[in-house]
Amino acid sequence: MSKRPTTRKSPARRPQTKRPAQKRRAKKKGPGLLERTVAALPISEATLRRILTWAIVLFVGAVALGIGGWFGIPQKAGVAMAEGVGRAGFRVQQIEITGLKRMDRMSVYAQALDQQSRAMPLVDLDAVRERLIAYSWIEDARVSRRLPDTLAIHIVEREPAAVWQHNRQLMLVDPSGELLEPVARERMPDLPLLIGEGANSEEMARRRLMEAAPALKSMVRAWSWIGNRRWDLLFDTGERLQLPEGEAEAASALARFAELDASQRLLGKGYVGFDLRDPTKLVIRRQSGVSRSETLGLAGRDD
Known part of the structure; x- marks a missing residue:
């Protein structure tokens, strides 16, 4: 006689009781090292962001120009990138002139703005200086960028003797x-x-x-x-x-x-x-x- 296979019944599972969810108290964390460093700087956060943006754009631009030069890509790519920097806010909007006593101020403005582009990276500071010292009244001139949008010019005039x-x-x-x-x-x-x-x-x-x-x-x-x-x-x-x-x-x-x-x-x-x-x-x-x-x-x- 053949024996029928016996089936074992699995033991009944006990119903699991739901434990009440424990509320975790959120711990307040203090400012990190980066936040403290930024707060200690003597400039506003907005200015710092612009400077960082400028640095990143210049770095990327330099890398792009290097790669472009390696592969023979025309310099127009660099000019286009510089124009992009200008559109981002780094564009000559103001001109500060100091040291001027006798010379016509409008002549200085005319030489400073005689640029193919107002984008800060494309402003030729040496060319502006050379054009200024060509005036008989100007003995020397210092031209510099003041980010994000100012061109600073200091004039040293000749003294009439x-x-x-x-x-x-x-x-x-x-x-x-x-x-x-x-x-x-x-x-x-x-x-x-x-x-x-x-x-x-x-x-x-x-x-x-x-x-x-x-x-x-x-x-x-x-x-x-x-x-x-x-x-x-x-x-x-x-x-x-x-x-x-x-x-x-x-x-x-x-x-x-x-x-x-x-x-x-x-x-x-x-x-x-x-x-x-x-x-x-x-x-x-x-x-x-x-x-x-x-x-x-x-x-x-x-x-």
């Missing part, structure tokens, strides 16, 4: 003799008047010469540069003083003349002029055409 008269024209010059602009004498009455070819280039030498006789400074109406080698002084009282060649010789003669004028009152007595081209001798010319010669330091005599 004298008025140069040449070929019937008056020009304002700086201490080095650089020509600045045409000028009317009445506009600059306190500046010395230099006369003659090349006199503008002798301005620094003239200043050193004047230091030998500061008492005469207010009495000199003009300085005439003769033959590109020596000075004649024209006084307000009408006399002409002829100085010798050589800077040291001229300074010594001028100092001696100042001493004689202080002791004997030479100026303003109706003399036509004084000749010190021979440093050992003073020749005094009168209106009558008669001259008197004095050996410096000794008693004079009439010729």
